Amino acid sequence: MTSTPRTSDAPHTSDAPDTTDAPDTSDASATAGTAVTTDSPDLRAQLDSLTTEAFRPELAEIDRLSTLEIATLMNGEDAGVPGAVARQLPVIAAAIDALAARMGRGGRLVYAGAGTAGRLGVLDASECPPTFNTDPAQVVGLIAGGPPAMVTSVEGAEDSADLARADLDALALTADDAVVGVSASGRTPYAIGAVEHARRIGALTIGLACNPGSALAAAADHGIEIVVGPELITGSTRLKAGTAQKLVLNMLSTITMIRLGKTYGNLMVDVRASNEKLRARSRRIVALATGATDEEIERALAGSGGEVKDAILSILAGVDAPTAARLLAENRGHLREALAAARG
Secondary structure (H helix, E strand, C coil): CCCCCCCCCCCCCCCCCCCCCCCCCCCEECCCCEECCCCCHHHHHHHHHCHHHCCCHHHCCHHHCCHHHHHHHHHHHHHCHHHHHHCCHHHHHHHHHHHHHHHHCCCCEEEEECHHHHHHHHHHHHHHHHHHCCCCCCEEEEECCCHHHHCCCCCCHHHCHHHHHHHHHHCCCCCCCEEEEEECCCCCHHHHHHHHHHHHHCCEEEEEECCCCCHHHHHCCEEEECCCCCCCCCCCCCCHHHHHHHHHHHHHHHHHHHHCCCCECCECCCCCCCCHHHHHHHHHHHHHHHCCCHHHHHHHHHHCCCCHHHHHHHHHHCCCHHHHHHHHHHCCCCHHHHHHHHHC
């Protein structure tokens, strides 16, 4: 297994349920099949130790401020998130290189999380097909409790590692796949269970958390800990922690797709033109890449069945659509490599 530096390797000390990544849950869960006590002294002590849960007395009267003052405070808080991400860039880059290698040989990217973290993973996965023309099964988002948890609380789901294992087994996970566990606290049983199960199978594992010394990062091949500090509203990890997670997920999927040849420069040449806006964008991308006339662009897109990458190659290399498709297939979909091959 590949390992990368982490902010801390402190051991995980408890498997008590996590309440930082999803709304409060009741004391028992029919969904997860596990009895849970959410107000135990042990759990309260654990929450007290998390930077994302820390209380900030200087903000105790924030509700008495003007709307502009609160907005200014929030904006100032958010300004520190990119810096926290920057401190983990070497770890993020190593994870992306490993991820791209797995996907390059046919593996899948699977996000697994609960509450806000799970929703962000599902969001990132759902954006890949229209942006990069990926198969919907190639990038998958799992959220504890399933699709209903996208819009409502599914009680106890985040507290079950068994549920994570079952969700991954339903995907028939293999050693070629990669699983990214996402949890602001870094101690959500669902996210940790997903990473541990995936690692036993031999899949690549990445743990994304917002607390140092997290159990999630320690469980993964690549542990990414974006420490953004206490939230403006105590424990509301949909704020800075959520923003940090979104930034990292953007990097994981986007840079991996760049490495897989899904872009040409900074152009989305694998965009799926599924509506009029995207069809207009497709024409514009071909124009930017080739400098061709509108007539040439329409002809190339019609010949390629609307495939932007094929149309660009047809124009730049002066080949017909079938030849363009063959060259791209022979060069793993990388437009630059296919263009070089066409030019000899």
